[in-house]
Amino acid sequence: MATPATSRSVLTRRGILAATASTLLLSACGRDRERRNAVTRPTPGQELVVGATLELSGSGAALGVAQQRALTISAATLNDKGVQVGNLRRTVRLELRDNRSDPRLAAEQAAGRAYRDLVSRYIREHGAYNGFAPYASDALLLITTAARLASSVDRGRLRAYLQNQVTDGMAGMYSFTPIRHSGMERHSLGVYRVDAGAWNRLS
Known part of the structure; x- marks a missing residue:
């Protein structure tokens, strides 16, 4: 009469599957660990x-x-690996x-930064910049x-708020009143003269 084999050297189908699963799991964990330990660098020029x-x-x-100090420290920390934006890692x-x-x-x-962004995009999309463009944006x-x-x-409420609005635009500071609709503050206006290609403010 045959007796079932109970020796540890005998491999069953369930044992093979368990061993294979364990091997795959360990392999996946190893790859994950390698990915985590891999040195990630920012994309050059971004x-x-x-x-x-x-x-x-x-x-x-x-x-x-x-x-300022906190910003500098935080930026340096972020730049060790870069900031993931889409498929690129950008430095700050x-x-x-x-x-x-x-x-x-x-x-x-703050307005000066917005103005530079407008000029850059305007040139990119239209090839040349026109100095009157910021008035429309404002x-x-x-x-x-x-x-x-x-x-x-x-419309009535919009007019009321426009007439009492103080806003810093790209072309200068606007300060309206019900009897002054020109808007521009005096320090935003000036008279210039061009000498040898350079702008010199006269007033």
Whole structure:
């Protein structure tokens, strides 16, 4: 009479499947560990530009300098491996400006960045830049800002908010009143003379 084999040397079908599964699992874990330990580098030539206007001098310098230091440390940490954006890893490049604790200068610096972005995209899409273009962008900004503040698209409410709006646009600072619709602040206007290809402000 035959007796069942119970020796450890005898492989059953279930044992083979279990051993194979364990091997595959260990192999997958090894590959995952290799991927985690692989050195990831940013894609050369790809940047994520982040601009900030900070109180690096003046009455708010204690806060601004602390923020500058934190930004620098955080950017350096991110740049060790880069920031995954789509299928690229980008390095972070900070563009920091000192607003000297002056809120108006801070607004002008922020608008300056928007202006440079507009010029860059305008040239990219149309080949040449026209100096009158920012006025149209500012008009759209003024209307959309009025709609946001009024929480309405009613023409009367939009007019009321436009007439009392102070906005820093690309072409300058706008400050409207019910009896002054030109909008431009005096410090945003000036008279220039061109000498030998250079612009010199006269007033």
